[in-house]
Amino acid sequence: MGGLAVDAVKSHRTFDTQDTLDPQDTQDTQDTLDTLDTLAHKTHKTRPSRQPDKSLRAGQTHKTHKGHPVEKHTLFELNEYIRRVLALNLPDPLWISCEIAQIGHSKGHYYLSLVQKNGESDEIIARAEAVLWQRQFRQLQRKIGSSLASLLQEGMEVLLQASVDFHERYGFKLIIQDIDPAYTLGQLELRRRKILERLEAEQLIGKNRRQHLPLAVQRIAVITSERAAGLQDFLQHLQENPYGYQFDCRLYPAAVQGEQVSAEVSQQLKKIAKQRWRFDCVAIIRGGGARLDLAAFDDYEICKTVAEMALPVLSGIGHEVDEVLLDKVVHTALKTPTAVADFIVGRNMQFEAGLMQMGQQLSLLASNQIREQAVLLERTEQALRFLPLQRIQKQQLRLDSLANEIPRWYRQRAKTEHQRLSQLEQLMSLISPEATLKRGFSIVLKEGKTIASASELKAGEQFTARFRDGEITGEVKKQYTSSKESEYED
Amino acid sequence: MKINxxxxxxxxxxxxxxxxxxSLSVDELSAKVKRAAELIALCREKLRKTEEDLEGLFED
Structure with a gap:
C-alpha cells in the first residue's frame, strides 16, 4: 500500500505544480501565471472536454509602476484557475500516507487536519485539511467495521485515499474516499516493536510481576470505562462465584479506546497508587475489540506506569490472538475481563483449599498428639497400679525372709553353744577326780572332805582313801611334813 | 488445683x-500414689476437653 502512495506522489511531482505554487518562489506573478497558462494548455490537450484558461485569457492589460505592461486577474479568477488545474491534473483520488493531527466531527462529517512529520525531529513538514463526508464514513464503516473509529484518532498514522479538491472560496481540501487499516496496523506494529525494545531496555518487563499478589484477593481497583461491556461481565462473574467469596471492587473510570486511554489510565493508576493500602490489586479490563481498538494499550507511557505500579496489575483486555504491550508489563495477563474474574476466584479458592488442607493436617496432628498423650497416661496409670504393689510385695518378702532368717539364726546359735558345751564337758572329763583315779591316783578324804595337805591329818585320826576300784579306811600312825610345806603352813 | x-x-x-x-519410703508411698492418681485424672480430663474443643474445628 505504501508503494501505491509513493507512486501517486511521484506522478503528482511530474507536473511541477508544487514548485510553481510555492509561495516562497522568487519568480514574479507574471512568470507564475505564464507557467500556469502553459500548464493549462498542456492539460487542455490531454483533456479536450474541459474549458480551461478562459478567465486568465480575458485578463486586462495593466502597467506596473515600473512601466512594464502586465495582465491583471481577480482572486476569483486565480482560484477558479487553480481549481481547474488541480481538477484536471489530479482527476483521480490518490493514496496518501500521513498522520492525523486533529480530528473533529459535526453533523456526521469528520474534519481532519493531516500532517507529515520529519522522522527524526518530529517537525511538521507538510499539512493539509481533509474531510470525510457522512456518506463516505458510513460506507467505510460497513467496509472496515468498528476499527474505523480507532483509525480516526489523533496521532494515528493512516493511509488515505483522497481526491484533491479546491474551492474558490473555501480553498484546498482533501476529500477522503477510503482508508487502509492494514497500513495503520503495520505502522502500529513498527511502533509497537520499538516500544517493546525500549521497555525491555529499561527493564520494565516483569517488574510488576515482582509485586506481591496476596493469596486471597478481595479488594480490587478496577480501571475501565463505565460503559465498557466487560465491566458488567467482570463484576457479575465475581459476584456469582460459587464459593460465596465477597469482593470489594472500586471503579476508576478511564477511556479504554482512543487517544485518551494512556493519559486517563495512567492518571487513575497514580490515583490508586496513593491509596494502595486499600487494594490487593488493580484490574485493567475492557471488552473485546479489533486489534486497532487495542492500540492504545501498546502505548509506552501506560506500560511504564503499569510496570512501576506499587500494586500488582491484572489485565483483561479482550482480545483473541495478539497480546498488547500492556500484557507484557502486568503482573498477570488474562484474555478477557471474565478471565480476570475467574483467575481471582480461582486463586482465592486455591488459598481456601490450602487452608482446609492445613486445617485437616492440624486436626490430624492434634488428635495424634492427644492419642499419644492418652497412651502415655494409660501407661503411667498402669505403672502406678503396679509399682506400689510391687514395692509392698518386696517389703513383704523382706519381712518374710527376716521371719525365716531369725529361727535359722537361732538354731545355728544353739548348735554352736551345744558344741561349746560339749567341748567344755570333754575338758571337764579330762580333769575330773574320777579320771585322776583311773590314771592310778587316789584321793584322801577325812569325814567326807578331800584332804590336800598332810598337815590336815593328825596321828590317830581316821581317813578314807578312795581308789579307782573302791575305798579303804585307815588310821594315821605318824605324821611327816616337808619343810616347804611347813613354811607354807605358816 | 491450678496445674498445667x-x-x-x-x-x-x-x-x-x-x-x-x-527410692520412695513405704511411709510416703500411699500419699505419693494418691497424688499420682489425682494427676492422672486431671490429665485425662484435660485431654478429653482438648479433644472436644478440636472436634469439628475444621469442618466448615
Whole structure:
C-alpha cells in the first residue's frame, strides 16, 4: 500500500505544480501565471472536454509602476484557475500516507487536519485539511467495521485515499474516499516493536510481576470505562462465584479506546497508587475489540506506569490472538475481563483449599498428639497400679525372709553353744577326780572332805582313801611334813 | 488445683521414676500414689476437653 502512495506522489511531482505554487518562489506573478497558462494548455490537450484558461485569457492589460505592461486577474479568477488545474491534473483520488493531527466531527462529517512529520525531529513538514463526508464514513464503516473509529484518532498514522479538491472560496481540501487499516496496523506494529525494545531496555518487563499478589484477593481497583461491556461481565462473574467469596471492587473510570486511554489510565493508576493500602490489586479490563481498538494499550507511557505500579496489575483486555504491550508489563495477563474474574476466584479458592488442607493436617496432628498423650497416661496409670504393689510385695518378702532368717539364726546359735558345751564337758572329763583315779591316783578324804595337805591329818585320826576300784579306811600312825610345806603352813 | 498438663505429666513421671528406683519410703508411698492418681485424672480430663474443643474445628 505504501508503494501505491509513493507512486501517486511521484506522478503528482511530474507536473511541477508544487514548485510553481510555492509561495516562497522568487519568480514574479507574471512568470507564475505564464507557467500556469502553459500548464493549462498542456492539460487542455490531454483533456479536450474541459474549458480551461478562459478567465486568465480575458485578463486586462495593466502597467506596473515600473512601466512594464502586465495582465491583471481577480482572486476569483486565480482560484477558479487553480481549481481547474488541480481538477484536471489530479482527476483521480490518490493514496496518501500521513498522520492525523486533529480530528473533529459535526453533523456526521469528520474534519481532519493531516500532517507529515520529519522522522527524526518530529517537525511538521507538510499539512493539509481533509474531510470525510457522512456518506463516505458510513460506507467505510460497513467496509472496515468498528476499527474505523480507532483509525480516526489523533496521532494515528493512516493511509488515505483522497481526491484533491479546491474551492474558490473555501480553498484546498482533501476529500477522503477510503482508508487502509492494514497500513495503520503495520505502522502500529513498527511502533509497537520499538516500544517493546525500549521497555525491555529499561527493564520494565516483569517488574510488576515482582509485586506481591496476596493469596486471597478481595479488594480490587478496577480501571475501565463505565460503559465498557466487560465491566458488567467482570463484576457479575465475581459476584456469582460459587464459593460465596465477597469482593470489594472500586471503579476508576478511564477511556479504554482512543487517544485518551494512556493519559486517563495512567492518571487513575497514580490515583490508586496513593491509596494502595486499600487494594490487593488493580484490574485493567475492557471488552473485546479489533486489534486497532487495542492500540492504545501498546502505548509506552501506560506500560511504564503499569510496570512501576506499587500494586500488582491484572489485565483483561479482550482480545483473541495478539497480546498488547500492556500484557507484557502486568503482573498477570488474562484474555478477557471474565478471565480476570475467574483467575481471582480461582486463586482465592486455591488459598481456601490450602487452608482446609492445613486445617485437616492440624486436626490430624492434634488428635495424634492427644492419642499419644492418652497412651502415655494409660501407661503411667498402669505403672502406678503396679509399682506400689510391687514395692509392698518386696517389703513383704523382706519381712518374710527376716521371719525365716531369725529361727535359722537361732538354731545355728544353739548348735554352736551345744558344741561349746560339749567341748567344755570333754575338758571337764579330762580333769575330773574320777579320771585322776583311773590314771592310778587316789584321793584322801577325812569325814567326807578331800584332804590336800598332810598337815590336815593328825596321828590317830581316821581317813578314807578312795581308789579307782573302791575305798579303804585307815588310821594315821605318824605324821611327816616337808619343810616347804611347813613354811607354807605358816 | 491450678496445674498445667505439662507440669502434671512431669510430676507423674517423677513419681513413677521414684517407684521404679524404689527410692520412695513405704511411709510416703500411699500419699505419693494418691497424688499420682489425682494427676492422672486431671490429665485425662484435660485431654478429653482438648479433644472436644478440636472436634469439628475444621469442618466448615
Amino acid at each position: 498438663y505439662e507440669k502434671a505429666m512431669e510430676e507423674l513421671q517423677q513419681i513413677v521414676g521414684q517407684l521404679q528406683e524404689d
